[in-house]
Amino acid sequence: MKPAIREELFRRFQEKSPNPQTELEYSSTYTLLVAVVLSAQATDIGVNKATGPLFAVADTPEKIVALGEAKVRDYIKTIGLYRNKAKNVIALSQQLISQHGGEVPRDREALEALPGVGRKTANVVLNVAFGEDTMAVDTHIFRLSNRLGLAPGKTPLEVELKLLKRIPKPYMQHAHHWLILHGRYICKARKPDCPSCYVADLCSFKGKTTAETAPKPKAKTKTKTKMKTGAKAKSKAGS
Ligand code: SF4
Numbered sequence: 001m002k003p004a005i006r007e008e009l010f011r012r013f014q015e016k017s018p019n020p021q022t023e024l025e026y027s028s029t030y031t032l033l034v035a036v037v038l039s040a041q042a043t044d045i046g047v048n049k050a051t052g053p054l055f056a057v058a059d060t061p062e063k064i065v066a067l068g069e070a071k072v073r074d075y076i077k078t079i080g081l082y083r084n085k086a087k088n089v090i091a092l093s094q095q096l097i098s099q100h101g102g103e104v105p106r107d108r109e110a111l112e113a114l115p116g117v118g119r120k121t122a123n124v125v126l127n128v129a130f131g132e133d134t135m136a137v138d139t140h141i142f143r144l145s146n147r148l149g150l151a152p153g154k155t156p157l158e159v160e161l162k163l164l165k166r167i168p169k170p171y172m173q174h175a176h177h178w179l180i181l182h183g184r185y186i187c188k189a190r191k192p193d194c195p196s197c198y199v200a201d202l203c204s205f206k207g208k209t210t211a212e213t214a215p216k217p218k219a220k221t222k223t224k225t226k227m228k229t230g231a232k233a234k235s236k237a238g239s
Pocket of ligand 1 (some may be wrong): 187192199208
């Protein structure tokens with residue numbers, strides 16, 4: 001993809017969504033870190049359902065450790081791999097207390113040394129909480145980067161390194177969320193919705209769908225809706 005096309009691609013993402021946000025709910029850098037650890041192989045919606053009640057009773061490393069592994073497991077049992085994740089959440093909280101004064105470090109090496117934290121999680125925390133120009137390549141970004149021709153690669157790391165070089169600097173801060181959200185809602189894994197895609201003319205994917213082959217919008221069903229009260233505030237980390 002030529003530089004001028006890359007520039008136009010991100011100009012459109014920005015025009016469409018000037019301030020994209022993570023869909024994970026959190027109230028501090030620590031709760032963001034825990035939410036991202038829990039989100040491996042799980043949906044953000046599923047994670048939010050579990051972390052809402054969990055963070056209401058324990059939203060610091062000290063409180064999570066005091067709560068204990070069995071209770072943490074109970075709060076997150078609707079999330080895949082919950083046994084292992086509960087162990088990691090306790091262990092990483094203990095490590096934050098013993099090595100970092102209970103704070104989440106702004107340092108890749110220290111983050112990746114925490115139990116359950118890999119390169120992708122460290123990239124999300126560095127980008128979302130600390131505003132660093134990192135690129136966490138998840139399944140959506142990996143797929144979209146290849147389809148668009150923006151950063152083709154065989155591994156997440158190869159795609160990540162290409163994206164870091166190719167995304168124009170002024171767009172780096174939000175690029176992660178633009179790509180994730182576009183992959184999640186438009187350039188879907190099984191069938192991309194190309195007729196609804198506002199960057200289709202910039203995309204080099206050979207298997208684009210047409211009005212006939214694109215996924216059909218789901219029919220609306222009448223369901224009783226419950227009034228939600230006390231919705232959790234989603235705020236920037238570090239507050
Ligand atoms: S045109 Fe289709 S394949 Fe290309 S980015 Fe858009 S949805 Fe994805």
